[in-house]
Amino acid sequence: MSSADPAPRAAADAARSIDRLRRRPTLDLSVALCTWNGERWIRPFLESLAAQHHLPDELVVQDDASTDDTVAAIRDLTPTLPFDVRLEVNRQRVGSTANFALALERCRGRFVALADQDDVWYPEKLSRLVHEFERDPILTLVFSDADLIGEDGRSLDRGLWDTRQVGRILRRRPIVAEELAATTALTTGCTVMMRRRVVDAALPFPPELDHPVAPMRHDRWLTLIAAAVGTVEAIPERLLGFRVHGSQETGVLVGAELPKAVATSVGSNLLGGGGRRADGLRARADQLDVAAERAELLGDFGEAATLRRIANDFVRRARIDEPGRGRLRLALGGLPPDGGGVRGLGTALLDVVRAMTPSRPKPAPRHA
Structure with a gap:
């Protein structure tokens, strides 16, 4: 942090x-x-x-x-x-x-x-x-x-x-x-x-x-x-x-773009690039800590405690520097408690991939 x-x-x-x-x-x-x-x-x-x-x-x-x-x-x-x-x-x-x-x-x-x-x-x-x-x-x-x-x-x-x-x-x-x-x-x-x-x-x-x-x-x-x-x-x-148009900053993945993004992200983020991933996890932890401070201002102490717990978990995960399968296990650690079966596994993995994929620069941003 x-x-x-x-x-x-x-x-x-x-x-x-x-x-x-x-x-x-x-x-x-x-x-x-x-x-x-x-x-x-x-x-x-x-x-x-x-x-x-x-x-x-x-x-x-x-x-x-x-x-x-x-x-x-x-x-x-x-x-x-x-x-x-x-x-x-x-x-x-x-x-x-x-x-x-x-x-x-x-x-x-x-x-x-x-x-x-x-x-x-x-x-x-x-x-x-x-x-x-x-x-x-x-x-x-x-x-x-x-x-x-x-x-x-x-x-x-x-x-x-x-x-x-x-x-x-x-x-x-x-x-x-x-x-x-x-x-x-x-x-x-x-x-x-x-x-x-x-x-x-x-x-x-x-x-x-x-x-x-x-x-x-x-x-x-x-x-x-x-x-x-x-x-x-x-x-x-x-x-x-x-x-949906080519000049937007916050677009959507459609057609063949989604599997391509998944493959690229898995190769560069799950199986390598540990330093960048750790930086991202620590950044998320800092952001959650600030959100917890804001919740405490309004008296929402239980919710603030939940955010701090998740932030601490992000910091712990950032400290893990394990190549290959270790990184994949770390990513899948974000599955919900009920697992969700095969579909839940795929959903969790794709959401983790999206979260870790760096934004691509656009020629003329969509102002959203």
Whole structure:
């Protein structure tokens, strides 16, 4: 774990979180949209947002220094939209995760939904997610499945969960266990809505999220915090069209790409590359420790203890430097207690492979 004393930063974060908790939300529903060079997609997205059965009170837009006409398109459409639009443009690029932190700081709703610039929302999306919160006051975050659509907007006849091995788990167990949220990337930001409590606990985003080997994106961090301070639910309805295109930063593996990625990752990460893997495990441990600190601020001490236990296990596993089969046994040590049979074995292995596969640079990132 980090050798620096975290106490001063933790105290400062605690003061800021407490200050946020004292502020009462002034609106019902905020949508946080981050944009970057999305002029091709922004109009269809805004039109789909304007067609929602449950309209947001505000759309908070944080543009990450676009060099195309994204900002101009938003300004042109703003007078036609049936909700308040609050646009802010960064002077220089900060990246997707940091940009979402800026957007969330500005949101005033008691519920906050995350949005991508290139998707198309179905009219019932916001009303369906709000209904879940009104039905269950303990829920802190809810997320859905999505249809995959191509650049032209046509259906690819697959769902987002179909591309994720964890989708099988979510369909069987819609209430997400804290342990699963701590060890697996579950959510895609554009499918998420959360209570204000999650935003207050998650901000400010800690520097541990920016680890070069094992970065943690904003949607995974928010889900982790939500599971630590409340309950996370997955609903299987496909509430939006998730656009798949070559310039996106957080895409999906489809067709022949999945087995190729598995083979590459097994060869380079499970049978070798122990130093990089150990660094990644220690980075995850540091991230979980910070999440535990945030949970403790809100009095969720049992959940914080669970996160620290998992963090300590990551550190223990990082210390193991065993080649070949030892690494494979170590990876499979993440299987759930019930094993899940042959299918469970395959699911666990594929999720571990995904978690350890380094991100490939993209020519023009999708700003999600």
